[in-house]
Amino acid sequence: MWRELLPVGRDSGSGGYRRYAWTGADAECRAWFEEQAEARGLVHEVDRNGNQWAWLGDPSQGDAVVTGSHLDSVPDGGAFDGPLGVVSSFAALDELRRRGVQFAKPLGIVNFGDEEGARFGLACVGSRLAGGQLTVEQAHRLTDGDGVTLPRAMEAAGYDPDGIGADPERLARIGAFVELHVEQGRALDLTGDAVGVASAIWPHGRWRFDFRGEANHAGTTRLVDRHDPMLPYAETVLAARREARLAGAVATFGKIAVEPNGVNAIPSLVRGWLDSRAADQEALDRVVGAVESAARDYAAAHGVDLDVVRESFTPVVEFDHALRDELARILGKDTDLTVPVLETGAGHDAGILSTSIPTAMLFVRNPTGVSHSPAEFAAEDDCLAGVHALTDVLEGLAT
Template sequence: MWRDLAPVGRHPDTGGYRRFAWTPADADCRAWFKEQAESRGLAHELDRNGNQWAWLGDPHAGEAVVTGSHLDSVPDGGAFDGPLGVVSSFAALDELRARGAEFTRPLAIVNFGDEEGARFGLACVGSRLTAGQLSREKAYELTDADGITLPQAMERAGHDPERIGPDPERLARIGAFVELHVEQGRALDLSGDRIGIASAIWPHGRWRFDFRGEANHAGTTRLTDRRDPMLSYAETVLAARREAELAGALATFGKISVEPNGVNAIPSLVRGWLDSRAADQESLDTTVTAIEKAAREYAERHGIDLTVVRESFTPVVEFEHALRDELGRILGARTDLTAPVLGTGAGHDAGILSGSVPTAMLFVRNPTGVSHSPAEHAAEDDCVAGVLALADVLEGLACK
């Protein structure tokens, strides 16, 4: 499975993946998922929001145990973030069948669409729509860098955008959702453990900073006569690092758009996107407030107009303690494995669904902690350990 999926959406120059929502690469990933489902005799289903489901047993029986993740990527992302969870889910089912496990609850494997938000700027679109955390009206307003709207992209890919919206009936049929994911950090590497159990997802969000100045000639405009928004933006980037350090939080300006974007032109607009996360809400609020305050001071000093828009936000997610403890009990019965409980600053579909169904996560060791990069990696024996751990969990939940 890993070899078959590996070439899909991989850029020949960077070695990174560009599997963006509703593109040909995304379609190839979806075709791969459908093939894996049907080759195992699973019923393949595409829901109203474009998420893929592979069912073993009656989808309408209720109390289903669901596992899976996503197949899309960030720009030039790694091979493991998302796909490891989907591949491991199919492999765990193969393992359970080899064990002769008898299922007493329906089992489903899911591929959530547009988890990374690389194309339309909002993460977890598929799960947000399903859980009612993204309205159809707001979804219709999402556009990519070429001005193509989400509904236009969906329609071009053969999916009816008129169908999108909350899917409470589907969520009501799920008894538990367990997502396996490569760890995006080095906690397991430092502890020497192959597998971890998630405790919580830090609160996090994305803010857009629009610095508007005045376009002018780079070779004839005196420095004192300039209204250069790049200066305010650059100072804000440095402020973000400073304020994050003071609060013990994380803050990143990782995306920028410049107009008119000419080498010999002073910009009229610099638009930067802030990603900020923290272990608690107070630290996050402190960080973002301080960054915005500094940005406004810099903008005023240089005669720049500033608009700040919060584009997305996810509060702290505490995974259901009962399900988390059940995972710990199941894995604790194994003498060859310890699975520490750890938090994460990365968002996931499991976090979005946590408000609607009991959710939990398993992490697989990442030896370098690098993620959202072509250098992202997990050793094969650790991935196998993840498959076996997931199989144990699914057996404990669905084969009682």
């Protein structure tokens, strides 16, 4: 399975993946998922929001145990973020059948659409729509860098955008959702553990900073006559790093758009996107508030206007304590080892769905901590340990 997925959406230059929602690479990933489901005799279906499901047993029975993740990527992302969880889910089902497990509950595997938000700027679109955390009106306004709206992209890919929206009946079928994911950090590497259980996801969000200045000639406009939005933007990037360090949080300007984007032209607009995350809401508010305050001071000093728009936000996620503890019990029952429980600053579909259904997460060790990069890596032995851990968990929950 891993070898089949590896070439899909991979850029020959960077070595990273560009599997964006509702593109050709996304279609290939979806076809692969459907093939894996049908090869195992599972019932494959696509819900109203484009999420793919593969079922063993009748999901209408309720109290289903579901696992899975996503197959899309960030720009030039790694091979493990998302796909490891989906591949491991099918592999765990194979192992359960090899063990001769008799299921008392329906078992489902899911591929959530547009988890990374690389194309339309909002993460976890498929799960947000299903859980009612993204309205139809908001979704229809999502637009990619080429001006293509989400509805147009879905139509071009052969899906009906008029059907999207909250899906409470489908979610009501699920008694537990467990997502396996490569760790995006080095906590497990530092403790020497191959697999861990997630406790919480930090609150996080994305803010757009629009610095509006005045376009002019780069060679003839005196420095004192300029209203250059690049200068307050650059100072704001440094302020974000400073405020995050003081608060023990993280803040990143990782995307920028410049108009008119000419080498010999002073920009009229610099638009930068801030991603910030912290261990608690108070710290996050403090960081973002301080960055915005500094940005407004810098903009005023350069005669530049500033608009700040919060494009997305996810509050702190505490995974279902009973389910989390059950995972730790299942994984530790045959050993004397304590299963590490750790929090993370990375968002996931499991976090979005936690407000609707009991969710939990397993992490597989990442020896370098690198993620959202072609250098992302997990050792084969650790990946197999993740499969066996997921298998044990699914057996414990579904029987």
